[in-house]
Amino acid sequence: MRAVGLSRWGGPGVLHVVDLPDPEAGPAEVRIRVHAAAVNPTDTQLRSGQRAERLKGVPPPHVPGMDAAGVLEQIGAGASTGLRVGERVMAIVLPRGPHGAYAERVVVPASSVVRSPAGASDAEAAALPMNGLTARLALDVLALRPGQTLAVSGAAGAVGGYVVQLAAAEGLTVVADAAPADEPLVRALGADMVAPRGAAFAAHVRTLVPGGADGLVDAALLGAGAVGAVRDAGRFVSLRGYDGGGEVHRGITVHPVYVRNYAHEHEKLDRLRAQAEEGTLTLRVARVFPAEHAAEAHRLLEAGGVRGRLVLEF
Numbered sequence: 102m103r104a105v106g107l108s109r110w111g112g113p114g115v116l117h118v119v120d121l122p123d124p125e126a127g128p129a130e131v132r133i134r135v136h137a138a139a140v141n142p143t144d145t146q147l148r149s150g151q152r153a154e155r156l157k158g159v160p161p162p163h164v165p166g167m168d169a170a171g172v173l174e175q176i177g178a179g180a181s182t183g184l185r186v187g188e189r190v191m192a193i194v195l196p197r198g199p200h201g202a203y204a205e206r207v208v209v210p211a212s213s214v215v216r217s218p219a220g221a222s223d224a225e226a227a228a229l230p231m232n233g234l235t236a237r238l239a240l241d242v243l244a245l246r247p248g249q250t251l252a253v254s255g256a257a258g259a260v261g262g263y264v265v266q267l268a269a270a271e272g273l274t275v276v277a278d279a280a281p282a283d284e285p286l287v288r289a290l291g292a293d294m295v296a297p298r299g300a301a302f303a304a305h306v307r308t309l310v311p312g313g314a315d316g317l318v319d320a321a322l323l324g325a326g327a328v329g330a331v332r333d334a335g336r337f338v339s340l341r342g343y344d345g346g347g348e349v350h351r352g353i354t355v356h357p358v359y360v361r362n363y364a365h366e367h368e369k370l371d372r373l374r375a376q377a378e379e380g381t382l383t384l385r386v387a388r389v390f391p392a393e394h395a396a397e398a399h400r401l402l403e404a405g406g407v408r409g410r411l412v413l414e415f
Contacts, residue, residue, distance in 0.1 A: 102120070102121055102122070102123050102204060102205040102206050103118055103119075103120065103204070103205050103392065103415070104118070104119050104120075104121050104162070104164050104199065104201070104203055104204035104205065105117070105118055105119070105164065105165075105203040105204070105392050105393070105395045105413065106119045106161070106162035106163055106164040106165070106199065106201070106203065107148055107161065107162060107163050107165075108161040108162050108163075109161070110148065110149060110150025110153055111148070111149065111150070112148075112149070113148070113395075113396040113397070113399035113400045113403070114396055115148065116148065116395045116396045116399065118392070118393050119162045119164075119199075121162075121164075121199050121204065123206055124200070124206055124207065124208040125175070125208070126175040126176060126177035126180070126208050127177050127178075127208070128177050128178045128179050128180070129177060129178075129179050129180050129181075129210060129211050129212075130177040130180060130208050130209065130210055130211060131173060131174075131175060131176050131177060131180055131182060131184070131190075131208070131209060131210075131211050131214055132173075132174045132175035132177075132206055132207070132208045133169055133171050133172065133173060133174060133190060133192060133206065133207050133208075133209065133214065134171045134172045134173075134174045134205065134206055135169045135170070135171040135202060135204060135205055135206060135207055135415050136170060136171035136172065136223040136414065136415055137169070137170045137171065137222075137223035137224045137226070137227040137389070137412050137413065137414055137415070138166045138168060138169050138170075138202040138203050138204075138227055138392075138412065138413045138415070139166075139167070139168035139202075139227040139228050139231070139232075139410045139411070139412050139413075140166075140395070140398045140399065140402055140410065140411040140412065140413060141167055141168065141231060141232070141259075141410075142402065143165075143167055143231075144165035144166060144167070144203075144399070145399055145402060145403055147163060147165045147196060148163075148165060148399065156197070156198070159197060159198045160198065161198075162198075162199055163196070163198060163199070163201070164196060164198070164199050164200065164201030164202075164203050164204055165196055165201050165202070165203050166194055166196060166201040166202025166203040166204070166207075166413075167193060167194050167195070167196060167201075167202060167230075167231040167360075168191070168192075168193065168194065168202055168227045168228065168229070168230045168231045168232075168410075169191065169192050169194050169202040169207050169209070169227060169230075170189075170190070170191040170192075170217055170223040170224070170226035170227040171189070171190065171223060171415075172187060172188070172189055172190070173185070173186055173187065173188045173189075173190045173214070174186065174206065176211075177211075180211035181211060182211045182214065184214070184216065188216060189216065189217040189223070189226070190214050190215065190216055190217055191214070191215060191216075191217045191218075191226040191227060191229060191230050191374070192207070192209045192213050192214035192215075192230060193209075193213050193230040193231050193234060193360070193363075193364050193370065194207055194209055194213070195361055195364055202227075203392065203395060203413060204415075205415050210364075210365060211367075212364075212365040212366075212367045213230075213364055213365060213367070213370070215367065215370050215371040215374050216371075216374060217374070218374050218375075218377035218378045218384070219378050220378070221377060221384055222386075223414075224386045224389050224412040224414065225384035225386055226384070227410070227412050228259065228384050228385060228386055228409070228410035228412065229373055229374070229377060229382070229384055230370060230373075231360055232259040232260045232263055232410070233263050233370070233373040233382065234360050234363040234364075234366065234369065234370060234373070235260050235263075235340065235358070235360045235363075236260055236263035236264040236267055236318075237263075237267065237363065237366075237369050237372075237373065238358050238360060238362065238363045239260075239264060239318045239338040239340070239358055240264065240267055240268060240271070240318075242336070242338055242356045242358055243315075243316040243318070243336050243338055243356075244336075245268075245273055245315055245316050245336075247271065247272030247273065248272060248273075248274065249273055249274065249315040249316070250273070250274045250275075250276065250310050250314045250315050250316075251264075251268045251273045251274070251275050251276070251314060251315065251316050251317070251318065252275075252276050252277070252296075252306050252310070252314035252316070252317040252318075252327075252330045252331070253265055253268070253275060253276070253277040253278070253292075253317070253318050253320060254277075254278050254298075254302055254317070254318070254319050254320055254321035254322075254323050254327055255278070255319070255320030255321030255322070256277030256278055256279060256283075256287045256290070256292060256320070257279055257280070257283040257286055257287055257298075257408055258320055258321075258408075259385070259409070259410055260318075260320045260340065261277070261318070261320035261321070262286075262287075262290050262383070262385065263382060264318045264320065265277050265287065265290040265291050265292055266290050266291050266381060266382050266383065267376075267381070267382070268291070269290070269291030269292075269293075270291070270376070270381050274293050274294075275291060275292045275293050275294070276292065276293065276294040276295070276296060276306055276309050276310055276314060277290075277292035277294075277295055277296070278295070278296050278297065278298040278299075278302050278305075278321065279292075279295050279296075279297075279298055280297075280298045281297075283298070283408070286408065290383070294309045294310075296308075296309060298321070300323070300326055302321070302323060302326070302327055302330060303323075303326065303327055303328065303329030303330040304329065306329075306330035307329065307330065310330075312332050313329075313330060313331050313332030313333070313335060314330055314331055314332060314335065315331075315332060315335050315336070316331070316335055316336045316337070316338070317330055317331050317335070317336075317337050317338065318338045318340075319337065319338065319339050319340065319343070320340060322339075322340065322341050322343070324339065324343040325343075325345075325346075328345075328353060328355075331353050333351040333352055333353070334351070334352035334353065335352075335353050335354075336353070336354050336356065337353055337354065337355045337356065338355075338356050338357075338358055339355060339356070339357045339358070340357075340358060341357075342357050343355065343357060344357050385408065385409030385410065386409050386410055386412055387407050387408060387409035387410060387411055388401070388411050388412070389411075389412045389413075389414050390411065390412070390413055390414065391413070391414055392413045392414060392415050394413075395413055398411045398413060
């Protein structure tokens, strides 16, 4: 099968088409014929070598990709899915070595795959699993009650946008950041108040919510610069490992979240599917590339300003 991988860490140019054996579904696993794979910042981190230490001893090629959508092709022994071969599905993938979503076929645990949202294209379905589950995990960790205030940085991005929509649906008051050009989008996603994007985000939130927000999801990776937006004894969710580093006071708790902890949350992924069908979640695709143009997609993502997911098509 064709896949897109790398044999050495580096810039987008290290990505190339590789030929790999077709994987076979083992017990409690399924195989997907991948039609679309989303391109995420985690993929560019893997490619650049930022995760090299974790992959020490794992031989190349390394195939990125955490989101796959396509057709269910094979069901392993004992796999309980409620699905049939030939159905359109989407899955979250945890890449390791040649196992990643940038491939014509991928095997995943049955717990990591659900039907694709009805009416969504494969590219749109591929934009949901990893980012949607990250947003779901962040909100579950915060455990805010209806009427409480949630601040969201990076609200125009994929994870931030899902956080805003899910939070609005759950009755939270949402204050989100946006550049001027993105303000209509962020308001349409469900933000009650919009603060200017940038380093002064915390101060702007305090202007809108003088006591500070009850919780914050830091999708823009502002880290310590965003803590001031949170009230005393509030909660702060970070997406790239920021844990406060001894800088956080006033009883604020910082919770780094990792989507791999939700990779087997089948019911939560299926609920995201239903919310996409209901219109609670908007599946945003910025652009679709042939798989062999993965390097171009990585360059565009790293240049910044992409609204919606870039997707590779197999």
